[in-house]
Amino acid sequence: MPALDTLEFFIDAGRCIGCQACIQACTECDTHKGHSMIQLDYVDRAHSTQTAPVVCLHCDSPTCAEVCPADAIKRTEDGIVQTARKPRCIACNNCVLACPFGVPKMQTRMNLMMKCDMCYDRTSVGLKPWCASACPSQALAYGTREEMARLRPHAKPVNTFQFGMQTIHTRVNVMVPRDAPTEIVDVTAAMHEPTIGHDILDDVFMGMPDGGDA
Amino acid sequence: MISRQAGGEGPRDLEHATVPPDGRPLAEQPKWRRDFPIDWALDDYVSRRELVKFVVLTSAALTAGQFWIVLKNAFNRRPPPLAGAPIATVDELSVGGAKTFTYPAGSTPRLLVRTGATAFVAYDQQCTHLQCPVVPAVAQRRLHCPCHDGWFDLETGRPVAGPPQRALPRVLVEVRDGMVYATGVEDSAS
Numbered sequence: 001m002p003a004l005d006t007l008e009f010f011i012d013a014g015r016c017i018g019c020q021a022c023i024q025a026c027t028e029c030d031t032h033k034g035h036s037m038i039q040l041d042y043v044d045r046a047h048s049t050q051t052a053p054v055v056c057l058h059c060d061s062p063t064c065a066e067v068c069p070a071d072a073i074k075r076t077e078d079g080i081v082q083t084a085r086k087p088r089c090i091a092c093n094n095c096v097l098a099c100p101f102g103v104p105k106m107q108t109r110m111n112l113m114m115k116c117d118m119c120y121d122r123t124s125v126g127l128k129p130w131c132a133s134a135c136p137s138q139a140l141a142y143g144t145r146e147e148m149a150r151l152r153p154h155a156k157p158v159n160t161f162q163f164g165m166q167t168i169h170t171r172v173n174v175m176v177p178r179d180a181p182t183e184i185v186d187v188t189a190a191m192h193e194p195t196i197g198h199d200i201l202d203d204v205f206m207g208m209p210d211g212g213d214a
Numbered sequence: 215m216i217s218r219q220a221g222g223e224g225p226r227d228l229e230h231a232t233v234p235p236d237g238r239p240l241a242e243q244p245k246w247r248r249d250f251p252i253d254w255a256l257d258d259y260v261s262r263r264e265l266v267k268f269v270v271l272t273s274a275a276l277t278a279g280q281f282w283i284v285l286k287n288a289f290n291r292r293p294p295p296l297a298g299a300p301i302a303t304v305d306e307l308s309v310g311g312a313k314t315f316t317y318p319a320g321s322t323p324r325l326l327v328r329t330g331a332t333a334f335v336a337y338d339q340q341c342t343h344l345q346c347p348v349v350p351a352v353a354q355r356r357l358h359c360p361c362h363d364g365w366f367d368l369e370t371g372r373p374v375a376g377p378p379q380r381a382l383p384r385v386l387v388e389v390r391d392g393m394v395y396a397t398g399v400e401d402s403a404s
Binding site: 060061062063065066070071073074075076077079082087088166167169 | 257267
């Protein structure tokens with residue numbers, strides 16, 4: 001049974017308090033028991049306690065599956081990109097390197113890539129994913145679009161990302177301020193901006209002529 | 215779910231939901247993209263690993279089964295040999311005569327035929343085709359099954375004509391002191 005179309009996942013990093021409840025909850029998921037698939041990033045650890053949780057965004061054009069040489073990563077009809085299929089995965093790490101969101105995790109002991117599958121055992125029967133159930137500040141939320149608009153009057157969901165020439169729509173939404181002009185998150189454009197709070201611009205291409213071709 | 219991407223083009227084909235990176239329709243995509251689809255529902259490819267796993271496990275199961283049969287036979291108790299039993303007197307039958315008997319008691323009917331002065335043969339009376347009773351045709355040195363016109367050799371019990379494929383189970387007989395004794399039953403060999 002596929003996951004319900006009407007229920008969607010919303011990530012609001014601004015609400016994250018860094019409690020790691022999602023990481024603990026994720027470990028309980030039956031599809032990858034004992035392994036957390038959530039990445040909790042410190043945005044700028046030296047200057048801020050702000051954290052940002054990252055779950056799989058379930059792209060409509062999943063780069064992890066595009067780069068898989070073993071044809072192991074599949075997307076079910078409800079738009080959820082599943083963990084690599086065990087008989088096929090060759091543990092080559094391509095997907096880990098390719099995913100722009102850093103989602104796939106290589107389990108070297110099992111020679112298997114495992115990734116967030118939105119708790120498929122739960123969402124496919126209409127339950128919330130574990131992380132969204134556990135998150136006390138609902139930085140990770142799972143519900144209908146209408147519910148989210150009612151509960152978060154100052155935020156709006158965005159699910160379009162721009163990577164250079166490639167536009168990616170995701171099943172998971174990211175919340176941005178409602179009055180922000182943003183409709184598309186242009187990821188590569190932000191790469192050359194100075195990192196928040198950093199005194200040094202850690203642009204590896206800086207100072208090289210022609211963007212580092214020399 | 216993804217319907218909002220479709221931009222009002224009607225319901226989306228959920229099985230073909232994955233969009234190639236260049237965004238062009240599937241018909242314009244290279245063939246390998248149709249051969250190795252990302253959509254789970256379209257993926258019917260059996261990988262080498264899956265095939266090898268299936269073959270190895272099936273072969274292992276067959277091998278284990280063979281060993282199991284061998285062990286089972288090795289530990290099985292064989293039934294004790296049958297005791298001999300008198301079934302007729304020599305004088306009771308003229309040469310070419312026949313009678314039915316049961317051996318061991320309660321068995322299916324067996325057929326005893328006197329083929330010569332001291333020669334007796336005995337077989338199970340059930341035809342090995344469909345269990346009709348066979349009748350002796352001593353003049354032709356055969357046994358006849360009238361149901362489907364099956365013929366067996368009188369000396370060996372082997373099928374010679376008609377539908378039966380297996381020989382009649384033979385009852386071993388022994389003539390001692392004017393008595394005919396049954397001493398054992400041979401399994402029907404093909």
